[in-house]
Amino acid sequence: PNYNPADHVMFLMQKKESKASPYIREKWAERERRERKALVDRSVKLEKKTSQFLVSYSSKAGIMRQFQHLITREARNTVRDKKTLFTRFFLTIFLNLLYGMVFKGVGSRDDMQSRYGALLQLCVSAMFGCAQPAILTFPFERPVFIREYISGTYNLVPYFLSKAITEIPLAALQTLAGLMTSYFLMELKGRFVRLWMGMFLLGIVSSSVAVALGCATTNVKTAIEAVPLAFVPQMLFAGFFVPIASIPVYLRWSQWLCTLKYSINIMLLTEFTEDTPMVNALLERESVKRSDFWFYIAMLLVLFVAFRLLGMIALGLRSRSQY
Numbered sequence: 001p002n003y004n005p006a007d008h009v010m011f012l013m014q015k016k017e018s019k020a021s022p023y024i025r026e027k028w029a030e031r032e033r034r035e036r037k038a039l040v041d042r043s044v045k046l047e048k049k050t051s052q053f054l055v056s057y058s059s060k061a062g063i064m065r066q067f068q069h070l071i072t073r074e075a076r077n078t079v080r081d082k083k084t085l086f087t088r089f090f091l092t093i094f095l096n097l098l099y100g101m102v103f104k105g106v107g108s109r110d111d112m113q114s115r116y117g118a119l120l121q122l123c124v125s126a127m128f129g130c131a132q133p134a135i136l137t138f139p140f141e142r143p144v145f146i147r148e149y150i151s152g153t154y155n156l157v158p159y160f161l162s163k164a165i166t167e168i169p170l171a172a173l174q175t176l177a178g179l180m181t182s183y184f185l186m187e188l189k190g191r192f193v194r195l196w197m198g199m200f201l202l203g204i205v206s207s208s209v210a211v212a213l214g215c216a217t218t219n220v221k222t223a224i225e226a227v228p229l230a231f232v233p234q235m236l237f238a239g240f241f242v243p244i245a246s247i248p249v250y251l252r253w254s255q256w257l258c259t260l261k262y263s264i265n266i267m268l269l270t271e272f273t274e275d276t277p278m279v280n281a282l283l284e285r286e287s288v289k290r291s292d293f294w295f296y297i298a299m300l301l302v303l304f305v306a307f308r309l310l311g312m313i314a315l316g317l318r319s320r321s322q323y
Helices: 005-015 022-050 063-080 082-102 112-150 156-186 192-216 220-236 249-257 259-271 277-285 290-318
Strands: none
Touching: 063 082, 063 156, 082 112, 082 156, 112 156, 112 192, 112 220, 112 259, 112 277, 112 290, 156 192, 156 290, 192 220, 192 259, 192 290, 220 259, 259 277, 259 290
């Protein structure tokens, strides 16, 4: 359905400049003038007979009306695609059940490295689980979007807002299902709500990164190939494989652009609340400050908005090229 031949023909006609196709445009305009004149003539005749006939012309809907219809369509498409929803939540629950069994009871032990590994695994699961569906959406829907956008059906802002508002509840439920599956098996000590908040924020920011990649590419294959470039380096700057202090200074600044780093910092401050030399040494080694808890949350929200804006700009530019 996303590659309807009629959509392609309409797209080509809309993209043609007036110099390239004067005949089609002139004939179409002439036909519209004749139809409009005939409609006005009929309205005048009917007005003389009934004195009640009025002629009105419709214009493009406003922003709020566009947003209303777009979010309704997105919600319906999400609910109707039951197979995708089932697969998304089934994989999340299955993988987090596996992680919970592997790290079973790690929270009740004194092995901080294992607890750190469990938190990192939860974050990586949330990151890829929320990013993968989003990165596949825009390349598939791009042909339909281009036709509707160029024809003036709606603007970029309501389109992206409807997408974001539809994805946020899904990311919240997905990360909640994942954490509920593994939290009690791992016997984590941190507050459940704060751990979920760290995973949820990482999920929506990761979906924004995926949206930006999907909007900047022309097909699904290119988008999937770009995923490792955007997400794999983040695991290097999370601090688990290599301590942040061991990373060269000229690369260390990159950690502040990594969404995974902010999320793992929130998780560490939530799980390791003990004021002991070992915990303080771990936080210092990973450049985590207790006083910056709300700063990490604010940075995730800023990155969420920033990547959405980048995706919107990229899609607007891409919509001017042929598919």
